[in-house]
Amino acid sequence: MTHDPRLTSALDATPLDSDVYGRRHVIEDVYPTVDAGRYPVKRIVGAPVDVWADIFRDGHDVTVAALRWRREGERGWWTAPMLHVENDRWHGTFVPVELGRHVFAIETWTSGFATWRRDTLAKQKAGQDIALELKEGRALVAAALPRAGDTAGKLQAALHRFDAGEDAGPLLAADLAAAIAAVEPRPDLTWSQAFPMMIERARARAGAWYELFPRNETDDPARHGTFDGVVARLPDIAAMGFDVLYFPPIHPIGTTNRKGKNNALEAEPGDPGSPYAIGAAEGGHDAIHPALGTLDDFRRLVAAARGHGLEIALDFATQCSPDHPWIKQHPEWFRWRPDGSMTSAENPPKKYGDITNPDFYCAERVALWQALRDVVLFWAEQGVRIIRVDNPHTKPFPFWEWMIRDVQARFPDLIFLAEAFTRPKPMKALAKLGFSQSYTYFTWRTGKDELSAYMAELTRHPEREYFRPNFFVNTPDILPYHLQGGEPWMFKSRLALAATLAGSYGVFAGFELLEHVPLAPGKEEYLDSDKYEIRPRDWNAPGHIKDYIAMLNGVRRANPALQQTSNFAFAPVDSPNVIGFVKESVGRDNVVATAVALAPGRHDVWLHVGDMRIGPEGARRPVRAVENLVTGEWRLIEWGGVRLSIDADHDPAVILRCVA
């Protein structure tokens, strides 16, 4: 019919193979996903996972959809129905019951029988002759028989009854339709891609962290603290209501280029050095600083902490001191300079002569990456199930993605916290690739506007699916400006914000004592930093706010709404100096409204929570009353809110349980 070479050529730009046909249905805009399935969404074991997707096909036939999920590597899939909501949007839900990597997918197909039944009922209603349609329906029932299994009897009974009387009833019965739905052929079955999901334990989402240097647990700066000293301190920490006790590195410390007090380039005799200069003659990342105790002492400490409801978190810092055993055992893992010297860590023109980083892209990288992974496995075997990673943003992303996944395949209850104080996108990238939790900018966010903007960013989609914040009020590295005045109301305000805004939050020891002296004016670092010396303290020094911490942690433990971050909404407050917000538990059975003063003194404000609807899906009602979780006082909602009188100097926070 033609001579145009474009018509007669063998060119077939898009081969017409079975894959083309197998996409009759469109499945798109799937929620929850991160970067179209490139990274896992994060959920907690035992908590429902809601899945939404646009699902449709051409024409008007009846579409059916199901949600499928399984643990990664398993063969069978679990199944739950999906239902059409509106405008081609479907919804389904399931509850993962195991820890570890999972995937979910959506399958959808056309129900030939349901389509036939809907159309035949319409024709019957319109008074049309449906004799031919019934014959077609009979054929559909017969086609479903081979896979019918237990329901074969029901199908056969319908066929017999129809064959006996040619009456429409048996074929059009609703229960026959239900039976056939499960077993009829699905010639145009369409699957979505499989979307990954990390299922973790609840501690990944929420916990109150306390950080201390074990070597400080002594009463004499000349005597190195021990794990036994930490054991003695556990009741005090547990009484404050913390869940996690986190230690900076506990390994032998190098002597070459050891730092002195206040980060001096040269140490004095007796200076203990920075625990981050990991490795010495006594061992490297899998060894314990001899002055702290033995591995058995450490195991005893882990067990004793567990007895106090505390979990131990260890630090994982990949750098090595020049005295680390690996430097000699594996020189191929490090970069060397033309004069044979070691390349030390630097941020030109600054140099950090007491540490060097392994070269993650060296020729022997497979062995290096596995050795680093084995360090984490070693501590996991000692009972550690939380790892805080030091500066992950300066090591390759693929290393973390591989390592976390590999470790969690063995220890699915292991939680990783990323300490990456860097630009927003690398921080988010680390969270996406698998870190359970992340340090944040909260440490420097103080104004109502900037706190609001930051919370909005962390709780929106897609961040809420993968970025779990851990709000530290201070760290050994950071004494933020706003704490340097030492004002108790400010320390309390920061504590209350951290403890109620984020599911996880943290305090570095000394905060409860209102420690606030900077290294120098204009510096956000501590004077006499714990990183470079042994600093015993009087943990009951006058002015401490341990009771306030205990109160906040008690409220957190009693209210699941505060044990998560994403179910968050701002509550209007008529003052720029008070921030208000409401959080609802994942199970929707607990709702807490909080107002926190951001300035000292008295604040008479109006907290608007009355417009909010709370409670289980389908039965959500407006908030009607609130219970003050500290005083126990009950208040009814009037004119859409409650009037609060906050005395920030006494307690900058009001925490209210809302009931409908």
Added chain:
Amino acid sequence: MTHDPRLTSALDATPLDSDVYGRRHVIEDVYPTVDAGRYPVKRIVGAPVDVWADIFRDGHDVTVAALRWRREGERGWWTAPMLHVENDRWHGTFVPVELGRHVFAIETWTSGFATWRRDTLAKQKAGQDIALELKEGRALVAAALPRAGDTAGKLQAALHRFDAGEDAGPLLAADLAAAIAAVEPRPDLTWSQAFPMMIERARARAGAWYELFPRNETDDPARHGTFDGVVARLPDIAAMGFDVLYFPPIHPIGTTNRKGKNNALEAEPGDPGSPYAIGAAEGGHDAIHPALGTLDDFRRLVAAARGHGLEIALDFATQCSPDHPWIKQHPEWFRWRPDGSMTSAENPPKKYGDITNPDFYCAERVALWQALRDVVLFWAEQGVRIIRVDNPHTKPFPFWEWMIRDVQARFPDLIFLAEAFTRPKPMKALAKLGFSQSYTYFTWRTGKDELSAYMAELTRHPEREYFRPNFFVNTPDILPYHLQGGEPWMFKSRLALAATLAGSYGVFAGFELLEHVPLAPGKEEYLDSDKYEIRPRDWNAPGHIKDYIAMLNGVRRANPALQQTSNFAFAPVDSPNVIGFVKESVGRDNVVATAVALAPGRHDVWLHVGDMRIGPEGARRPVRAVENLVTGEWRLIEWGGVRLSIDADHDPAVILRCVA
């Protein structure tokens, strides 16, 4: 070191292979993309494509990125640099110079030399000894030599000068850095996925369409019109300024169950039938209705139209009349009922006995899909380069995706318009999978709010990347309620809206005569529809608005801003009865502000365009004056806008060219 089976097992959940290392850089949030690259973005040949992405890696080394693109199937890639903008966001741009499917990708790598140079300059500035650094730099230059090609001389000269004097100068020179950047090793080169792109000609984005039934081009309803009659009519259509002349199906029409006038179930003798009942003894989809003329006549018509600046668009409707040759030649392509009768198209309880649809998922589907594709190829060979597809949403999406791609691989200048009046998501799915243009809901959107909401939806991301609207004011099937009053201002208002809001818009013949009588009260269909009878008209009947159409199309042709849809912004107008908006050409060299009255009578309004900045990137300035494109009058912007006095009964639109 352990006995825990989790440590000693061979389990390696994530194999540590080269693919893990090859992702050192993160490339994410790439724009423009549709569904993460599942579907192509659409662009016009010769117009710049701006690409944005977040690009970063661990640490602080200097990252370099480039944009790569090529026509699909070609081997070589074109390259353009990408530059960092801010916050890890990078930008690059390129201009596709050929039609057809393209892909673009991003590559990024670390510049070891640039990193070394930056760090060494910092150390030099701080007064440090850089002798060792210079040796390291020398090694980097030497490593770049093997790939240096034309620049090898430059590199060698720098090495010689350094070796002679050990002076920093030659190694730290900026021009050496530039030379090495292009040739140094890229050990951690990371590629993004390849993102697809459809590059089409400008007509895919913009055109004024005129639709007529060729059989009407006669002066006697008893005498079937002909292609020669259409040729005679071309000057009239060209004078109105249209770009595209579109015909409903021109094929032989079936006689079995032929429809009569006004969609009567039985035809009277002499009734011509619906052109959508395709196929008869004279032939099927590749035949011409004998009364219209011959294939030669058609080719002459295509050529004559081209002579008037008009392009012919044909209809592609896959359904067949019971008399279509395929029914006998290929019974395996159709579905048959238990009594041996043909399955006719239906929407139960409604039936369409004059047509049946092929069964796209029949056993012989490969042959069927290819035969349908060949129909399009046949008309392409006759010179047709625009295909309007009838009801694509009731045929499988994979068919369209395959067919359009396959046809465009041969005829990359072929444009497809989807006539899918259905739910929003299937409409968008068709646009995503490859239709160049789409019919829209504009036909029923009348209020300022609903027009605004719809335009916002179509011009936002991602719709703007794939959904090109074609705004029809009426169609043979649709006489919307608002036209049924026959008011000239309303016809003009709808024309002006369609012609200025959307790059493409369309008119079905008779609109210019203000035809407005519905089939029955409450129906949005025409009485005596052209679909079922031959309806000659007096194209110069009193009251016609052909001059108004000519004026609008003239303004469109002279102003590239109106030849696209996406570069669109609302301009505030202080009246709910007047809508205002501004469009800027893709080249940013033409800006048009339009105000259109949505109610009859006089409207004194204020059009705010003074806040808008226009012109080329980097030199955008506020609008300072406007030229009325109809009257030629110039006005300066005062108080941020211009006051307009619109007499809707005379001309409901004011169209202004903006200058900075």
